[in-house]
Amino acid sequence: MGTVISNERLADNVYHLRVSGDYGGEMGQFYMLRAWGAYPVLSRPLSIHQVEDNGIEFLYHVVGEGTELFAQLTPGDDINLEGPFGSGFPAVTGRVALVGGGIGIAPLLYCAREIPGCDVYLGFSREPFRTEEFRPYAAKLTVDVGGLILDNVDFAEYDHIFVCGPHPMLKAAQLKGIAAATSGSPVNVYLSLENRMACGIGACLVCSVSCKDGQRKACADGPVFLAEEVVFHD
Amino acid sequence: MIKTGDSSSRNTELDLSARIAGVTFKNPIVMASGTFGFGKEYAKFYDVNELGGISGKGLTLQPKAGNQGTRVYETASGMLNSVGLENPGVAAFLDKECAYWETLDTVRIVNLGGNTFEDYVAGAELIQKDADTRGRKAVDMIELNISCPNVKEGGIAFGIRTCDARELVRAVRQATSLPLSVKLSPNAEDIADMALMCQEEGADAVSLINTISGMKIDVRRRRSVFNNLYAGLSGPAIKPIALRMVHQVAQRVEIPVIGMGGISSATDIIEFIMAGAAVIQVGTYNFMNMRAGQDLLRDLRQFMLEENIASLDEIRGII
Numbered sequence: 164m165g166t167v168i169s170n171e172r173l174a175d176n177v178y179h180l181r182v183s184g185d186y187g188g189e190m191g192q193f194y195m196l197r198a199w200g201a202y203p204v205l206s207r208p209l210s211i212h213q214v215e216d217n218g219i220e221f222l223y224h225v226v227g228e229g230t231e232l233f234a235q236l237t238p239g240d241d242i243n244l245e246g247p248f249g250s251g252f253p254a255v256t257g258r259v260a261l262v263g264g265g266i267g268i269a270p271l272l273y274c275a276r277e278i279p280g281c282d283v284y285l286g287f288s289r290e291p292f293r294t295e296e297f298r299p300y301a302a303k304l305t306v307d308v309g310g311l312i313l314d315n316v317d318f319a320e321y322d323h324i325f326v327c328g329p330h331p332m333l334k335a336a337q338l339k340g341i342a343a344a345t346s347g348s349p350v351n352v353y354l355s356l357e358n359r360m361a362c363g364i365g366a367c368l369v370c371s372v373s374c375k376d377g378q379r380k381a382c383a384d385g386p387v388f389l390a391e392e393v394v395f396h397d
Numbered sequence: 398m399i400k401t402g403d404s405s406s407r408n409t410e411l412d413l414s415a416r417i418a419g420v421t422f423k424n425p426i427v428m429a430s431g432t433f434g435f436g437k438e439y440a441k442f443y444d445v446n447e448l449g450g451i452s453g454k455g456l457t458l459q460p461k462a463g464n465q466g467t468r469v470y471e472t473a474s475g476m477l478n479s480v481g482l483e484n485p486g487v488a489a490f491l492d493k494e495c496a497y498w499e500t501l502d503t504v505r506i507v508n509l510g511g512n513t514f515e516d517y518v519a520g521a522e523l524i525q526k527d528a529d530t531r532g533r534k535a536v537d538m539i540e541l542n543i544s545c546p547n548v549k550e551g552g553i554a555f556g557i558r559t560c561d562a563r564e565l566v567r568a569v570r571q572a573t574s575l576p577l578s579v580k581l582s583p584n585a586e587d588i589a590d591m592a593l594m595c596q597e598e599g600a601d602a603v604s605l606i607n608t609i610s611g612m613k614i615d616v617r618r619r620r621s622v623f624n625n626l627y628a629g630l631s632g633p634a635i636k637p638i639a640l641r642m643v644h645q646v647a648q649r650v651e652i653p654v655i656g657m658g659g660i661s662s663a664t665d666i667i668e669f670i671m672a673g674a675a676v677i678q679v680g681t682y683n684f685m686n687m688r689a690g691q692d693l694l695r696d697l698r699q700f701m702l703e704e705n706i707a708s709l710d711e712i713r714g715i716i
Binding site: 195200202203204205206227228245323359360361362363364366367368370371373377378380381389396397 | 432433434438440454456462463465466467468469470471473474475476478480483590632633674681683685687712
């Protein structure tokens with residue numbers, strides 16, 4: 164059980180939650196969070212935004228009943244955390260870009276801290292948030308509001324690109340990765356997928372992801388996958 | 398009889414066990430198919446050998462990729478799922494998962510689904526053959542799922558009308574000598590009639606209820622949330638219906654009833670036992686509490702101590 168240190172509203176329906184306790188994890192991993200008793204039935208998966216000595220931080224977008232309850236948390240409240248779960252971003256070297264769209268920037272701050280000298284691209288449809296926190300770690304920081312952040316990224320310039328954002332952005336990143344490879348600039352594109360989850364640990368198969376080699380579990384095999392492995396159906 | 402003493406010595410005197418077709422469950426808490434994988438994932442959180450049993454992820458003869466699109470959606474006090482029986486297939490299960498099951502000291506139940514009559518029977522034959530080869534070290538029981546609501550090709554078709562299911566239960570009974578429970582659908586025309594048929598055809602038990610067919614519409618996108626239109630409702634929302642059906646069935650059949658549907662507390666377990674269940678299964682509650690089995694067992698023992706119940710047999714079927 165953790166204790167809420169702060170729960171600050173950053174933008175329209177976007178919040179920054181800090182929880183005290185000895186919680187660790189690797190870049191791109193997530194926790195199952197629960198700030199209630201029996202209902203809602205399911206816990207909510209949130210990726211690690213940042214790990215601190217005295218606690219852990221998350222960003223979340225209020226989209227439903229569970230995240231609405233998160234938004235009501237105040238300092239001192241109890242919150243149950245299980246984790247860290249999943250397979251996150253790999254520790255890589257070379258030329259690295261981090262590309263986040265909207266709430267998809269959440270797991271990337273931790274990556275920026277772990278990969279000094281990376282380039283960071285953050286895109287927002289309206290109000291930007293948490294962009295300055297990236298600046299100390301980024302060799303280059305690009306922030307876009309209202310456009311398509313991927314348009315700013317030359318995939319040929321990088322060895323590894325980490326992407327987290329809305330579904331269309333992930334599909335577009337996959338295509339850009341393929342195009343770069345085809346034109347002689349192979350790049351490892353890693354996508355952090357968002358899926359509805361129930362168990363969070365690989366038992367229930369509700370978060371299944373279609374991959375070239377069959378069905379994989381977003382919660383246990385992912386949430387981070389090599390873009391070329393993922394088969395998008397829509 | 399409960400004697401005075403410290404709680405640990407009193408705990409050892411409690412009898413939580415039950416027997417179905419010669420198989421002893423050390424306590425009534427069995428994890429429900431589809432919510433517990435094959436047990437490995439939850440073994441990281443507590444010793445799954447504490448459980449009465451595990452019903453593994455539902456298997457079909459051939460591997461299945463399951464349904465596309467959204468597979469889970471939260472509802473008031475429950476959830477809808479449309480996994481569509483994603484599974485590695487019976488043969489891959491026997492090759493890859495059974496070695497782990499051989500190490501477990503809990504009742505291991507293979508949940509067998511299917512699309513066609515022939516697939517069910519061939520699946521049962523494979524499991525029987527493997528059990529014979531291994532000397533029944535990995536599988537204690539088959540749970541025949543005639544009621545999966547998320548598979549278009551069949552599944553539920555067998556689970557609705559008693560006359561459609563009879564031939565299937567008979568054929569699977571002939572294909573295996575392993576203890577056999579038939580998992581019934583609440584969507585059946587008459588679930589007690591269905592259970593009676595299973596008894597007549599030689600089933601050793603019936604398991605009920607599977608999920609209740611339900612629906613969720615995304616009003617902004619003007620379409621069902623699920624590609625398959627309907628999905629299976631589970632969780633605390635369905636508990637009163639499940640309890641009523643377990644009671645109805647227990648009144649009608651002599652064979653043991655494995656009861657399930659929304660169980661999420663020790664008192665829920667007691668209700669199902671009082672309604673006539675031999676053992677119970679826990680499904681959705683695993684998603685509410687990763688240590689569900691451990692916590693329910695502790696709370697169940699505590700309840701028995703508080704209520705001076707030395708053996709669950711004292712209260713089984715008293716309603």
